[in-house]
Amino acid sequence: xxxxxxxxxxxxxxxxxxxxxxxxxxxxxxxxxxxxxxxxxxxxxxxxxxxxxxxxxxxxxxxxxxxxxxxxxxxxxxxxxxxxxxxxxxxxxxxxxxxxxxxxxxxxxxxxxxxxxxxxxxxxxxxxxxxxxxxxxxxxxxxxxxxxxxxxxxxxxxxxxxxxxxxxxxxxxxxxxxxxxxxxxxxxxxxxxxxxxxxxxxxxxxxxxxxxxxxxxxxxxxxxxxxxxxxxxxxxx
Numbered sequence: 001x002x003x004x005x006x007x008x009x010x011x012x013x014x015x016x017x018x019x020x021x022x023x024x025x026x027x028x029x030x031x032x033x034x035x036x037x038x039x040x041x042x043x044x045x046x047x048x049x050x051x052x053x054x055x056x057x058x059x060x061x062x063x064x065x066x067x068x069x070x071x072x073x074x075x076x077x078x079x080x081x082x083x084x085x086x087x088x089x090x091x092x093x094x095x096x097x098x099x100x101x102x103x104x105x106x107x108x109x110x111x112x113x114x115x116x117x118x119x120x121x122x123x124x125x126x127x128x129x130x131x132x133x134x135x136x137x138x139x140x141x142x143x144x145x146x147x148x149x150x151x152x153x154x155x156x157x158x159x160x161x162x163x164x165x166x167x168x169x170x171x172x173x174x175x176x177x178x179x180x181x182x183x184x185x186x187x188x189x190x191x192x193x194x195x196x197x198x199x200x201x202x203x204x205x206x207x208x209x210x211x212x213x214x215x216x217x218x219x220x221x222x223x224x225x226x227x228x229x230x231x232x233x234x235x236x237x
Contacts, residue, residue, distance in 0.1 A: 010187030013209030158194035190218035
């Protein structure tokens with residue numbers, strides 16, 4: 001059985017179910033901007049490309065929809081005022097309803113016990129500070145040697161910069177030459193599959209997350225139906 005040298009997880013829709021808190025934060029932002037709220041099912045389809053893109057899509061703002069606008073961009077446009085409100089609101093409410101998916105801690109514990117030298121990390125398009133706070137609050141941090149967010153680099157997933165950086169970080173951590181072909185990128189959307197493909201890593205699609213409907217066209221190398229299946233990828237019963 002192939003044992004990878006690095007495991008990299010997406011956060012929202014892979015490790016955590018954060019949909020309700022994100023949707024509530026978006027609708028609070030829309031109300032603050034004097035706009036009608038949106039159904040949660042619709043907002044959920046906007047999640048995955050970072051907070052700025054989430055707010056732009058909810059506002060129906062066509063500006064920069066195909067760019068990766070930096071999360072810390074400044075300005076006084078309606079978008080920036082809404083974005084600042086969203087960040088402030090979500091910072092307070094990010095853990096109101098957010099929970100780990102069933103089996104996450106058990107799977108990470110089993111992997112860590114069997115392969116204690118195997119580095120695990122998170123690469124998400126969510127801003128890095130709330131990402132790290134959520135990981136700490138939900139007990140994920142002890143398993144992770146690094147957590148990078150959507151504003152950790154000039155680009156976001158599916159650009160491979162973050163994943164390639166984690167591969168370099170893992171090489172430094174283990175004092176060995178970790179290569180992309182020995183890396184698993186585990187996520188629930190086509191964004192994660194494309195990130196892995198562009199870095200030369202192996203993609204694992206999670207069919208239970210926020211955007212599993214995008215996986216079929218992306219064609220991940222492997223698929224799992226639940227976190228409990230992650231250890232199986234490494235040959236663990």
